Amino acid sequence: MHEYAVQCYTLSGGTVLPQQTGHDMPTSTLYGVFRATDGDLVIAAQVDDAWQRFAAMLEANGGPPGFGSDRRYHSLNGRNAHREAILAVVRDWVGARRVAEILALLDGIDIPSAKVQRIDEVLADPQIQARNMVIEQQHPRYGTLRLANLPFRFSDCDTTIHQVAPDLGQHNAEVAAGLGFSTEEITAL
Template identity: 25%
Template sequence: MTTTIEAKSDSGPLSGLRVIEMGQLLAGPFCGQMLGDMGADVVKIEDPTKGDPLRQWGRQLPEGQSLWWSIVGRNKRSVTLNLREPEAQDIARKLLSTADVLIENFRPGTMERWGMSYEALAKLNPKLIMVRVSGFGQDGPYSQRAGYGAIGEAMGGLRYVVGDPSMPPSRVGISIGDTLAALFATIGALAAVRERGSSGRGQIVDSSIYESVLGVMESLVPEWQVSGYQRERTGAILPNVAPSNVYPTKDGKWVLIAANQDTVFGRLAVAINQPELAADPRYATHGARGERQEELDGIIGEFTSTQLAQDLEVLLEKHGVPAGKIFRPVDMLTDPQYLARESIISVDHPVLGPVSMQNVFPKLSRTAGTVRWPGPALGQHTAEVLSGIGITDSDLSTLRARGLA
């Protein structure tokens, strides 16, 4: 059972921060989602015809509604403007003249062609922070290339080390490159807001997908540069770290067990009714277990295959062995830890009714972020937002008739 939240119009630590989001799909919009989750007023500018393509993305489109959009578009106000047209660009500039943050993830050079370079916008609004998310960054020989998340994952080093060693480089089952770029963009935006408090000036935050992936690749580069060691694909294990793997259960599920420390391995040996393993020279030390990793995994897997997943979890917890099921959505929706922390909430959708989705993370004790509404309909807030810069209903009707809004 999930917790149903009530919409709040003004909450979160970023309440009062005005963000204009341009661009589409995931890297830029996920940055906007995180800022909106923490209370910022995020105004998303979309093309009047179809809007953000993410509105049509996802494996399931019940009632023609993208469940993915309901999350990435949450807490945002949708305004339609055809930014390819000069008059619509003028309107965008008016919106940006009093904004705190601009998020854009077009190919580098697009904003400049539209007369909205940082230099031009800074003349209108010196405090504006321009968050630029792209595949390869705003400069360098690759900057003009199409920068999809998958390419950034490959160039940043992630794809090479993911997957089974007997297979070609694989991928993580989510758009991790885009998400990482959005996370770094968000960190940069918050740092720039903090610095602006001292200087009174905005600046550019340049977040590239490939560098964001590179940023989480641990010691991959110095391992090669200093010692010539190249990390390879290792599937579900880390070489020479044992036991630390996923193990089968009697009911066809998988449980991850991480017992590579000597003391923890001793407790695991007792739990699987083979306490003598902890004193056996073949398994007694971290190094010895690493050398016999496959053999040891076989011994453990033989035991876990006789246990139901739930019973195995209870047994391992009793013996102080870190372990956990491989979760799917069906597990998340009923798990007591998820329920206790309200990790998943139910948000009222105007078409679909209650929709379960992840809550706002991280949690703040005093000024927590909230999900105030799901992804809005295309152009739902156009009149509301544009009236704030003096555009009347009559003006808006004319703009719409001309395909500008």
């Protein structure tokens, strides 16, 4: 999950140590989490052509005049150099709108974005359900448990978890016997 930080560090020979800056990436303007009136969302308009579509849309929908045509922001280096000014405009614009309104506008111009969901929303998400990401297991002591399934899938491999996790030491005698220990040695252990 830290591929960007890993690349910065390793490709610079260890000279670039990424620093936490909040809810965005200072070397990738505009990418980050923004607060709307009814929740948070992620906006990923850091690529030049996506930025230009985003900035033009923002200007056309109540943003500051000239924001979409400001050439200082048309390159990644230019946006990064003016990051704080851009973030101030985007935060104000997003902060005056609802998540659904913003997502509809961004979807209409092909800007990657998503609502930041609470865990109850994640578990109710149709994609999570369709991928069977939450499974039920019968536990001998606790009854029915709902657990996160493995997140990865392989075309020719069943990755479904078929048994509950054992209690501490539950299989020790069986494992020891498989290793050649006698019943007496296992009892002594």
